[in-house]
Amino acid sequence: MKKSIFILSLGILLISFFSFKDxxxxxxxxxxxxxxGSKTLKFTTKLNTNHISQAVKIDPSTAGFEAEVKKYVNNNVDVAINGAAKTLTFTGSQVNGESVWVYYEVGNVSDISSLKxxxxxxxxxFPKQVNIMNITYKGTLKTLNFQKGKESSEVTF
Structure with a gap:
């Protein structure tokens, strides 16, 4: 009996493993x-290295990678505070194995009542891509999710 349960469990485990292999x-x-203190909204984004390198069509170990990531972020992220569009300032990026960290900010932000x-x-x-954003403003945490068909979202404080 124990042997049958073990074989059945092993079979279920193997089927589960192979069904998720792709x-x-x-x-x-x-x-x-x-x-x-600086009236700045700072963004830190973590991306998969292979995915962003496919999107910008450049190897992450080359000198031009950061410039391409900067252009890509500027083309794919927009911020409006209290109804006014703001300019993103790219402050850098860092490749760390399977992850790329991207840093950008919006300056001269005195008060936020709405953030789009x-x-x-x-x-x-990647049509199944999900982008999660955790926003902390004066002790309040809000979470936004972005995906195909819902690339924009707004929160109020």
Whole structure:
């Protein structure tokens, strides 16, 4: 009896393993923090290295990678604060194995009552892409999700 249960369990485990072998997970995570002292909204985005390199069509180990990532982020992220469009300032990126960290910010932010964001990063290349954004403003945390068909979202504070 124990042998039959073991074989059955092993069979279920193997079937489960092989049914997920082609499964690829497409996501990014962005942390947004309001820095009261400098009146800055700072963005830190974590992307999969292979996915972003496919999107910008350049190897992450080459010198031009950061410039391409900057253009890509500027074309795929828009921010409006209290109804006014804001300019993103790209502050850098860092390749760390399977992840690329991208840093950008919006300056001269005195008060936020509404924040509208478009985040279409990697959605055009990977239709199942999900972009998650955690926004912290004066002690309040809000989470936004972006995906194909829902590339823009708005929160109020």
């Amino acid at each position: 499964f690829d997970f497409f996501s990014s995570m962005t942390k947004v923090d309001y820095i009261d 964001i478009k985040n279409s990063i990697l959605i055009g290349q």
